[in-house]
């Protein structure tokens with residue numbers, strides 16, 4: 427334990443699984459009190475309880491990021507419990523339908539944007555007053571390499587992640603005066619439950635999927651949740667107090683080529 431987040435309070439959306447979970451566990455190991463929030467109550471409680479069992483500080487708050495009242499109440503309650511807020515990590519996300527624009531229904535588009543775009547808006551909206559009260563803080567948004575570049579799959583998801591990239595820059599510009607930094611991370615394919623389902627259905631299974639997905643990476647392996655969590659840790663910590671509005675690819679070199 428090196429205490430890179432000693433004394434900080436962090437709220438993580440989508441903290442029950444994958445990269446949100448890895449981030450919650452790493453933050454707690456680095457000394458933060460962590461509010462794990464998620465749609466999934468069973469898994470979310472498991473993560474928070476696991477942190478507490480290993481000597482960390484954590485609690486779980488159930489919330490659907492697409493519902494403003496639920497977000498407002500979870501943020502207020504977690505902040506009251508831990509006595510303030512220093513860090514917000516917007517990690518909750520869904521991938522939606524794999525269709526090109528002309529095949530996507532309005533319902534499919536709205537359902538995806540409700541979580542991946544509006545969820546970031548709601549959590550940021552309700553966290554910012556607490557960060558201002560604290561005299562500053564850090565927000566880290568999960569975008570994707572596909573919030574920087576396009577490809578021929580999952581169109582609504584990629585457009586939504588582009589919106590998250592821009593929300594990050596806009597909020598970085600708006601909140602610098604309050605000492606609030608806002609940055610985004612852009613993973614390429616990371617082996618989490620979100621991707622495991624897609625890989626399982628790919629002809630040839632996981633190893634064929636890995637070979638195909640990493641064909642344009644310099645480091646030809648799928649990401650691990652902790653590869654990304656360490657990038658989030660840097661942006662959340664006081665090691666990056668001069669860093670804001672940055673889009674950090676954590677992608678094995680995908681976007682460099």
Ligand SMILES: NC(=O)c1ccc[n+]([C@@H]2O[C@H](COP(=O)([O-])OP(=O)(O)OC[C@H]3O[C@@H](n4cnc5c(N)ncnc54)[C@H](O)[C@@H]3O)[C@@H](O)[C@H]2O)c1
Nearest residue numbers: 440442443444445465490491517518519570615616618620
């Ligand atoms: N896995 C990848 O390859 C990859 C790559 C780039 C970006 N991302 C992004 O990283 C983030 C984390 O992805 P992951 O792969 O760890 O996914 P995951 O599916 O393992 O975890 C996502 C979590 O978000 C929660 N969630 C979903 N909808 C929610 C809602 N409406 N309200 C609250 N919680 C909700 C889920 O319950 C789950 O616990 C997402 O924003 C995803 O889009 C993932």
